[in-house]
Amino acid sequence: MATATLTKPEHVRLTEEGKPVTFLEAIREALWEELERDPAVFLMGEDIGVYGGAFKVTEGMLERFGALRVIDTPISEIGFTGAAAGAAHMGMRPVVEMQFIDFISCAYDMITNYVATSRYRGSGACPMVIRGPSGGFVRGGPFHSQNPEMAFFHTPGLNIVYPSTARDAKGLLKAAIRGDDPVLFFEHKWLYRRPQLREVLPAEDYVVPLGRARTHREGKDLTIVTYAAMVHKSQEAAEILEKEDGLDVEIIDLRTLLPLDEDAIVESVKRTNRLLVVHEDTRTGGIAGEIAMRVNEKAFAWLDAPVLRVAAADAPIPYSPPLEDYFLPQTEDIVKAVRYLASY
Amino acid sequence: MATATLTKPEHVRLTEEGKPVTFLEAIREALWEELERDPAVFLMGEDIGVYGGAFKVTEGMLERFGALRVIDTPISEIGFTGAAAGAAHMGMRPVVEMQFIDFISCAYDMITNYVATSRYRGSGACPMVIRGPSGGFVRGGPFHSQNPEMAFFHTPGLNIVYPSTARDAKGLLKAAIRGDDPVLFFEHKWLYRRPQLREVLPAEDYVVPLGRARTHREGKDLTIVTYAAMVHKSQEAAEILEKEDGLDVEIIDLRTLLPLDEDAIVESVKRTNRLLVVHEDTRTGGIAGEIAMRVNEKAFAWLDAPVLRVAAADAPIPYSPPLEDYFLPQTEDIVKAVRYLASY
Amino acid sequence: MAKRTKAAPRAAAPPHGLTREQLLEMYRFVRLTRALEEKLETLFKQGRVVGGLFRSLGQEGESVASAFALRRRDDGTGDMLSPLIRNLGSMLTIGTKPVEVVRQYMAKGDSLARGKELNIHITDFQRGFIGQISPLGDLIPVMAGVALTFKQRGEDRVAMVYIGDGATSTGAFHEGVNFAAVQKLPLVVVVEANQWAYSTPTRLQTAARAFVDKAAGYGIAGEQVDGNDMLAVYGAAKRAVDRARAGEGVTLLEVLTYRRKGHAQHDPQTYMDPAEIDRWATGNDPIDRYVAALLENGWTSADELRAIDEGVDAELEAAVDEADRSPLPEPEEALTDVHAGGPVNRPWTRLDPPDPTQA
Amino acid sequence: MAKRTKAAPRAAAPPHGLTREQLLEMYRFVRLTRALEEKLETLFKQGRVVGGLFRSLGQEGESVASAFALRRRDDGTGDMLSPLIRNLGSMLTIGTKPVEVVRQYMAKGDSLARGKELNIHITDFQRGFIGQISPLGDLIPVMAGVALTFKQRGEDRVAMVYIGDGATSTGAFHEGVNFAAVQKLPLVVVVEANQWAYSTPTRLQTAARAFVDKAAGYGIAGEQVDGNDMLAVYGAAKRAVDRARAGEGVTLLEVLTYRRKGHAQHDPQTYMDPAEIDRWATGNDPIDRYVAALLENGWTSADELRAIDEGVDAELEAAVDEADRSPLPEPEEALTDVHAGGPVNRPWTRLDPPDPTQA
Numbered sequence A, B: 001m002a003t004a005t006l007t008k009p010e011h012v013r014l015t016e017e018g019k020p021v022t023f024l025e026a027i028r029e030a031l032w033e034e035l036e037r038d039p040a041v042f043l044m045g046e047d048i049g050v051y052g053g054a055f056k057v058t059e060g061m062l063e064r065f066g067a068l069r070v071i072d073t074p075i076s077e078i079g080f081t082g083a084a085a086g087a088a089h090m091g092m093r094p095v096v097e098m099q100f101i102d103f104i105s106c107a108y109d110m111i112t113n114y115v116a117t118s119r120y121r122g123s124g125a126c127p128m129v130i131r132g133p134s135g136g137f138v139r140g141g142p143f144h145s146q147n148p149e150m151a152f153f154h155t156p157g158l159n160i161v162y163p164s165t166a167r168d169a170k171g172l173l174k175a176a177i178r179g180d181d182p183v184l185f186f187e188h189k190w191l192y193r194r195p196q197l198r199e200v201l202p203a204e205d206y207v208v209p210l211g212r213a214r215t216h217r218e219g220k221d222l223t224i225v226t227y228a229a230m231v232h233k234s235q236e237a238a239e240i241l242e243k244e245d246g247l248d249v250e251i252i253d254l255r256t257l258l259p260l261d262e263d264a265i266v267e268s269v270k271r272t273n274r275l276l277v278v279h280e281d282t283r284t285g286g287i288a289g290e291i292a293m294r295v296n297e298k299a300f301a302w303l304d305a306p307v308l309r310v311a312a313a314d315a316p317i318p319y320s321p322p323l324e325d326y327f328l329p330q331t332e333d334i335v336k337a338v339r340y341l342a343s344y
Numbered sequence C, D: 001m002a003k004r005t006k007a008a009p010r011a012a013a014p015p016h017g018l019t020r021e022q023l024l025e026m027y028r029f030v031r032l033t034r035a036l037e038e039k040l041e042t043l044f045k046q047g048r049v050v051g052g053l054f055r056s057l058g059q060e061g062e063s064v065a066s067a068f069a070l071r072r073r074d075d076g077t078g079d080m081l082s083p084l085i086r087n088l089g090s091m092l093t094i095g096t097k098p099v100e101v102v103r104q105y106m107a108k109g110d111s112l113a114r115g116k117e118l119n120i121h122i123t124d125f126q127r128g129f130i131g132q133i134s135p136l137g138d139l140i141p142v143m144a145g146v147a148l149t150f151k152q153r154g155e156d157r158v159a160m161v162y163i164g165d166g167a168t169s170t171g172a173f174h175e176g177v178n179f180a181a182v183q184k185l186p187l188v189v190v191v192e193a194n195q196w197a198y199s200t201p202t203r204l205q206t207a208a209r210a211f212v213d214k215a216a217g218y219g220i221a222g223e224q225v226d227g228n229d230m231l232a233v234y235g236a237a238k239r240a241v242d243r244a245r246a247g248e249g250v251t252l253l254e255v256l257t258y259r260r261k262g263h264a265q266h267d268p269q270t271y272m273d274p275a276e277i278d279r280w281a282t283g284n285d286p287i288d289r290y291v292a293a294l295l296e297n298g299w300t301s302a303d304e305l306r307a308i309d310e311g312v313d314a315e316l317e318a319a320v321d322e323a324d325r326s327p328l329p330e331p332e333e334a335l336t337d338v339h340a341g342g343p344v345n346r347p348w349t350r351l352d353p354p355d356p357t358q359a
């Protein structure tokens, strides 16, 4: 289509020019390239047009792709999520933005009852992506820091993606947009502009398939299964543990929570015989439970120690720095947990 | 208050007259008696007034307690749930009915973001009860058979109750209404009128405290942790296993899912050294995961076998009998699972 | 086919540009709707229906007449609608076959929902219907999305969605209508003011004088029509559909009618006034009024109508026999179509021997 | 206290039964609101505010004047309101102290939310304010519930809730207003039509001619008022509050105003027309207009106003110093007040030694 032939603006040409991109820029490039690739792809959300989104992820897209493909919606999470489902039925590929993922809760019924069950009910596929900034460490308080992944984790029909690197974010978002099932795509806002995450991405078009975990760090003494921001906290912990304790920690980045890459977890646990699950979400009902269950079902005999977890406290997310710092799992917690498990 | 002095209609006088009551009648008596006891208690919901509710739980209450205390609402789960929160702030004790618990999903934001966090935010207590018919085995299809407990299980601030006997239903509902925190109260519709559940309840006012599991059946060979309808399926299985295999199975009825009575689970597992979790909810993300994790944390050394689970398949709930029967966990599945674990 | 007797010579021209053939087609659909529901009620009483049964007695006219205003195709190029449980008439009109409806109620494996979903919650994009789900109001945003796609692609197609008086109280209704209004989408929202939401009368649902009064609040066109006058409903629906097709955006069409039966078969309607029901039944039945109009205006003859009735009865007999012969679904089908991949895992206890490592 | 100079002899009587003292009280509140926001902006630029900062520049008048129409008490017997982020004026008017607001923005441990919640999301049932939460619209049903309790108890109290033009698009707004309308509750819904929702102009939020047009759709009273004319806003709010108190139910009060700053401090408002902002700033500032009215009618003197301004500045200096001295919360307080019982478990890795069996 015509738009594809136009030259890209600077801010989405970084990879093309071999320059490193941030986590946010990788997501922006994925959206831009998908809009160029497939005329069925379009965006909806609040303030994603003229303003380019609260975090500027969709900057410049309205100007390039027009108001029929980059739609500024009323404040109506139920409305635009449902509209996306209707469009998806008709062969479109809607990508909707929750200004903050916390507000996905307003569309909970539409997502779990309508979208997730559509194929099963015989109402056709519902290929759509719901994305938005999630997570803490930014003093956002109870409603701008949430990790609502587990609210959807037990809803068959959904896919849940929660990447930790720029490369995965771009490749997984493209895969999500091209796939035939609904995908919830969580973007940890603490990662958006972290300089440490800047990397040069493949110049060519690539996708990272959903449902496959990634070994973020190889190790033989103990396995940490984690995702999103906690991948980087775990990495910090692993380096401390290597230096101070000579421990060789393996880190599995789930990347996709649903479907869960059980094989990757089990394979690693069978080698290390020790498992720590680390998640930023609150403890009770967090994904650590499901993982512990799967490992019990499939690798119990290989466990030399209990499956343990490091997670946020069982409370809403507080705003004030001392409270948020205490509430959230920190690198030091991971270090302590690994030491405990290693000496079990 | 005046109403308390009036004689009760027949259908809420069964216990008073020493007659046995069904699961549904026990719930009805609890509501009636709380309405009589405390003028702050009132009911809201769709068709709960003149019609007495889709399942007749609130029958006769509008006539007795009037339209200010038994409020037929518009079809507005967000609206009446939020209104209940406002009333709760002011010292009222609202009990709202979801006509089918499946529709609680429409109020997901209000419940998890407003109600659950109110005390934490410094906005005051939010003592309210949200109740409604849940569960399958009734050919209700995808939207009249759900078990949405896990959608709320990882929301700190909420309590979740899911009873399996008439006695517990009445005592727990009274405790929920009198407590100072919001409670989600699930009533399994397959239990509502089961003759097998009919029992004579204590004539005097009683409550069953939240957060405490109940040993439904004592045993020494293996522990089944379960709740709601599955308590009765597990009981059937236990009897078969005793007769055919000479196995002595203990059954723990959680009754309250949140807070989870971890001590009761751990204590039993330390005696039997084998744990099977049985839930009607879908497998992935079901409560079995959290329980497996807790047992890993607290009783790993006592486990002679992996923690395993029997649960529904990872799909929406189908309507047609052969499909629903296959989808839901059945007594035979529990029998097989116990045999597997016992011989592990 | 009904045999055609020539219409009386002094026949006035049918309104709204309808042809005599179209008038008879509408008659056939409304008759088919009522007869099919009566058949289903019999099946229900015989215990051959799985689950509940909902009647639209007294509302068949507005269902048929509103859907009749759509461009009906079977190749995926026509207009689209999404019905409520009480819009069997709309479904038959847009192209659902009676046998498909009976199979649904019998939970058969070859039903459109393959036994996974109930009622007329069924979808066929070729014929242009999308099944509702139980949470009320959700299909308003969804059909707004369908209409959005029509606009994005520059297709001159129209989406129609039904909503009960009760369901206008839902947030989904509000967000969906508002979204469609802002985007000026080709959407017709039919508000069925049948005066009851289960046992809840309209005065406990809204304080508004009329549902059409909501239109101004969304900045859309609104019209209120006698829902038991099929020709009036058709006319109003046609105007709304034409506006939508012409790019003039959303219309809220309030059809005034009455739910003569209970909410469902299990509802004894004790909260309703029998005299009121009777007034609607005797004085204001949509089929009676339509037949009277057809005959008085000389657009058809009693013979012609009788022939159609006989055709309907024959078709329904066949439909029930055919549905009866349909198989129930295979148990394992409970695991298919959850997502694009293959079926989900079998419960490990169903494996032989049971094996949790394979679950 | 401001020293009082006698009003000019030819002073016309203040409108709406307001006394001269009340006029000056309102002036003090609106001046306090703007000055406090300016202070907060300074603190923000100095990095002493935790998180974001939102200004209500140009809207202080409607906030103060609408809340001023309420029965204000500090013993839990008065009317109640729930504000938005831009209703600092309403909060100060109903009784929030500036020091409490500064503590909130500094995330202090002795702030009303004890550092757990931000902004003016704060509650005091004695003084009659309930904090909003971020998900927009949710406080409409909640305040309807507060009003329901007033009705259930036969108290003649009134609830007021603010909603932005943008948030009228939410399902929560719709369900809450409709519920209150059907129950005829003593609720005043103030729709702040400030023409922007973040970067979204009203035309992308609704196709309605005016927000007041939504009133008929709910069967409630509606009034539209010039939001930058404090006396007009007070008059309209008073009429709405009186109606509510008299048992005449809900009013939707649309206040026409303009958000002169960006959505928050980080927003450069590039999507707004500078000339338009300027027109509102120079010709239509609510405080300028109010001062002019006060002076022209001889209800006060420049000296009197200056004295009030000085009092405001002094109070704010003291408030900031006091808030500065407040401590941050203790880390472990993150675990308290989750429910009625004691604190929730400490993370097991924070125990010494770490012990998962104690978690």
Ligand SMILES: Cc1ncc(C[n+]2csc(CCOP(=O)(O)OP(=O)(O)O)c2C)c(N)n1
Pocket: B046, B075, B077, B099, B100, B103, B106, C084, C086, C134, C135, C136, C163, C164, C165, C166, C167, C168, C170, C192, C194, C196, C197, C198, C259, C263
């Ligand atoms: C969100 C939601 N809440 C409650 C219900 C339960 N329910 C099913 S039908 C019905 C009444 C619907 O009334 P109305 O919208 O007027 O449609 P009608 O039955 O009159 O055609 C209710 C309350 C539901 N399906 N969805």
Ligand SMILES: Cc1ncc(C[n+]2csc(CCOP(=O)(O)OP(=O)(O)O)c2C)c(N)n1
Pocket: A046, A075, A077, A099, A100, A103, A106, D084, D086, D134, D135, D136, D163, D164, D165, D166, D167, D168, D170, D192, D194, D196, D197, D198, D259, D263
């Ligand atoms: C349900 C929900 N969706 C999105 C947001 C993000 N958000 C915060 S403020 C805002 C704009 C609000 O505009 P308006 O209601 O007009 O209030 P104003 O800021 O103009 O006072 C948005 C979209 C939110 N807080 N809640």
Ligand SMILES: [Mg+2]
Pocket: C164, C165, C166, C192, C193, C194, C195, C196, C197, C198
């Ligand atoms: Mg109705």
Ligand SMILES: [Mg+2]
Pocket: D164, D165, D166, D192, D193, D194, D195, D196, D197, D198
């Ligand atoms: Mg605004």
